[in-house]
Amino acid sequence: MPQAFRNMVPVFLTQxxxxxxxxxxxxxxxxxxxxxxxxxxxxxDNRVVELFVAAAVVYLAICLAGSLWxxxxxxxxxx
Numbered sequence: 001m002p003q004a005f006r007n008m009v010p011v012f013l014t015q016x017x018x019x020x021x022x023x024x025x026x027x028x029x030x031x032x033x034x035x036x037x038x039x040x041x042x043x044x045d046n047r048v049v050e051l052f053v054a055a056a057v058v059y060l061a062i063c064l065a066g067s068l069w070x071x072x073x074x075x076x077x078x079x
Contacts, residue, residue, distance in 0.1 A: 010074045017066040021059070034058070 023033055035055055042051035 006077050009077070010070050013066065013070045013073065017063055017070065020066070021063055 035052075038051045038055040039048075042048040045051075
């Protein structure tokens with residue numbers, strides 16, 4: 001079990017990052033998420049570009065941090 005866990009951790013974390021990136025697709029469907037909240041505030045304050053850029057920066061920061069963490073774990077476990 002420990003060997004399998006060691007091999008699967010980076011895969012699970014990569015899938016978690018992909019799942020997080022796919023949450024932006026929920027906006028197209030119309031469910032309430034981060035982009036929908038940004039859209040509501042942007043329309044209310046009439047600052048659409050600024051809030052969508054801020055949302056993009058947040059998504060980018062979280063995805064980059066997660067990717068760097070996965071790479072660090074891959075190097076640590078030498079996979």
